[in-house]
Amino acid sequence: MLLIDCPFCGPRNETEFTYGGPALAPRPADPGAVSDADWVDWVTVPPNPMGPVEERWWHSRGCGAWLTIRRHTVTHEITEVRLGR
């Protein structure tokens, strides 16, 4: 069970949140200028390292805010939580 320190509500159980997917790199400004392989990578391949990742979580049963958290995929340690992106 994760304990997510919501910037508005304070520490809350993971069960109050809904996972919102990985926090992707910014969308390429001109998709036409990137290669097909890079575009497919950006659209469909989520980062999945054994290490820190950034993820979006929605505090759906709490304050309703969207958060971005930095979580270690092996230890589940959360080192950063911020409102929005």
Place this chain on the structure above:
Amino acid sequence: MPYDVTITRLPLRALFDLKGRAAALEKWCGTALPPFPGRPNSRTEAADRGLHWTGPDRWLLMAPLAEEAALATALRADKVPVDLSITPVSDTLTFFAVTGPDVAEVMAVATPLDLHPDSFPPDGASWTEAFGIRSAIRTIAAGYEIAVDRSYADWFEESLRLACT
């Protein structure tokens, strides 16, 4: 041995969901609102109206049901500017009062929220979960009030009573 707790289903209340910047809402609503709470997940009260700060740029206004029409007129919900939202939601929530000497035991079964007074003071009010569904909890004398979506009310009351046994 059953816990010494009383569960009371409370009558409907006037509820308004307010969204927008506090300064803009204060300007629009004028004296219809109690002062804005100074701390997240807390509430202020004036006369019989309560204002709960439940999320970023989000508040829940609560009053007796008899005041609903007067509040709707005062808040001009149908004329709000585009940066605000005022929505009547009186019929969406059912409130339960959970009180008694063993209230902490029952609340510990119902919700994972930390209700120690250091974390959830007497003016506390927050959305959280109870028995796995979204619910609003606030402190009252000798216990707590829990509000859940009205369609869950019968099942939720049964769950509370089971937790007391």
